Amino acid sequence: MNPKQAAAERAVEYIQDGMIVGLGTGSTAAYAISALSARILSEGLEITCIPTSRATAESARAMNIPLSDWDTVRKLDLTIDGADEVDPQFRLIKGGGGALLREKIVASATEHQIIVVDDHKLKAALGVFPLPVAVVPFGWQATRDRLEYLLSAPVTPRKTPNGDIFISDDSLYVLDVHFGGPLPDPDALTARIKTITGVVETGLFVGLCHRVIVGHPDGATSEASLGYTAAL
Numbered sequence: 592m593n594p595k596q597a598a599a600e601r602a603v604e605y606i607q608d609g610m611i612v613g614l615g616t617g618s619t620a621a622y623a624i625s626a627l628s629a630r631i632l633s634e635g636l637e638i639t640c641i642p643t644s645r646a647t648a649e650s651a652r653a654m655n656i657p658l659s660d661w662d663t664v665r666k667l668d669l670t671i672d673g674a675d676e677v678d679p680q681f682r683l684i685k686g687g688g689g690a691l692l693r694e695k696i697v698a699s700a701t702e703h704q705i706i707v708v709d710d711h712k713l714k715a716a717l718g719v720f721p722l723p724v725a726v727v728p729f730g731w732q733a734t735r736d737r738l739e740y741l742l743s744a745p746v747t748p749r750k751t752p753n754g755d756i757f758i759s760d761d762s763l764y765v766l767d768v769h770f771g772g773p774l775p776d777p778d779a780l781t782a783r784i785k786t787i788t789g790v791v792e793t794g795l796f797v798g799l800c801h802r803v804i805v806g807h808p809d810g811a812t813s814e815a816s817l818g819y820t821a822a823l
């Protein structure tokens with residue numbers, strides 16, 4: 592079995608009747624959405640979900656997964672999402688799919704955040720994957736210049752495969768910061784970056800992951816948790 596699928600399917604086992612569940616974005620999270628849909632069908636599982644992107648909402652709807660909105664939900668019991676890099680302190684780089692802002696809002700409101708990855712995503716230090724920063728489109732070029740000056744790293748605007756500038760679900764641009772190596776002081780980095788006017792959010796997640804489930808090439812999974820004691 593595909594390692595991403597194995598990790599995602601294991602994470603879906605943590606979902607219980609009555610939960611409010613966050614649905615992540617990306618190819619690994621997509622496996623979780625399929626597995627959840629299968630459980631709803633086979634077990635009559637009663638849950639409601641908050642999607643982290645329009646794409647995820649569309650997939651969930653197509654698979655008859657009940658969705659909710661923030662009018663009725665303030666806290667989520669459990670969220671399953673992917674990541675681009677995970678370090679030993681469970682700090683993450685996310686936003687490879689450009690959904691970092693919604694993903695961080697959902698993660699911040701979640702009691703048990705499960706990150707599902709294949710083992711290539713485990714890193715001794717974050718920073719080889721470019722750090723996404725969501726910015727307001729107005730004056731983004733000036734925001735980019737200030738980011739480059741502050742961080743001494745090249746910053747490029749995210750583009751779509753056909754070369755257009757990428758626009759997020761919240762009508763923001765995404766600037767990728769190419770550190771090319773360990774992030775400087777990851778715990779303080781988002782606060783530093785947010786001193787720049789025009790920056791909305793970064794894809795650096797600190798203190799927002801409670802469990803990591805890793806899928807391996809042979810289809811086995813391993814997992815570890817941090818600050819959360821719920822067991823199956």
Ligand SMILES: O=C(CO)[C@H](O)[C@H](O)COP(=O)(O)O
Pocket residue numbers: 615616617618619620672673674675684685686687688689690691694
């Ligand atoms: O943060 C994300 C989207 O914004 C994804 O979770 C991250 O990019 C991992 O994606 P994939 O599961 O496709 O490897």
